[in-house]
Amino acid sequence: MPVRPKVLIVDDEPDVLLTLRMILDDEGFDTALAADGDTALRRIDDEQPDVVLLDLMMPVLDGWYVLAELAGRTRRPRVVVCSAKSAPADQQRARDLGADEYLTKPFEPEHLATVIHGVLARGRSRV
Numbered sequence: 001m002p003v004r005p006k007v008l009i010v011d012d013e014p015d016v017l018l019t020l021r022m023i024l025d026d027e028g029f030d031t032a033l034a035a036d037g038d039t040a041l042r043r044i045d046d047e048q049p050d051v052v053l054l055d056l057m058m059p060v061l062d063g064w065y066v067l068a069e070l071a072g073r074t075r076r077p078r079v080v081v082c083s084a085k086s087a088p089a090d091q092q093r094a095r096d097l098g099a100d101e102y103l104t105k106p107f108e109p110e111h112l113a114t115v116i117h118g119v120l121a122r123g124r125s126r127v
Contacts, residue, residue, distance in 0.1 A: 037061025067097035
């Protein structure tokens, strides 16, 4: 049986976490959840997900902090930012910090799996 790619979903809204988990589980991904940036960084270290779906506006440590922290690592997961922040400056800042893709909420759930498969096709980690 092929290995299912692991996706860490990071969002402070419980309904968003559960909805995205159901969608991605149905699409054949293994999922893990984190409700803030601090938990996300620990899960990234412990579970080494292939992709991180990252909200930007969260308590404790926000998504910007997580992106900046990951930017300094030689091995890191692919990152898809999923945020309500739609300004081009926010999208550019996220890309400058290493985000592979940027989805503005709300987005079509079917589109999410396509985006994740796309970033996975580019490779598991950056060296």
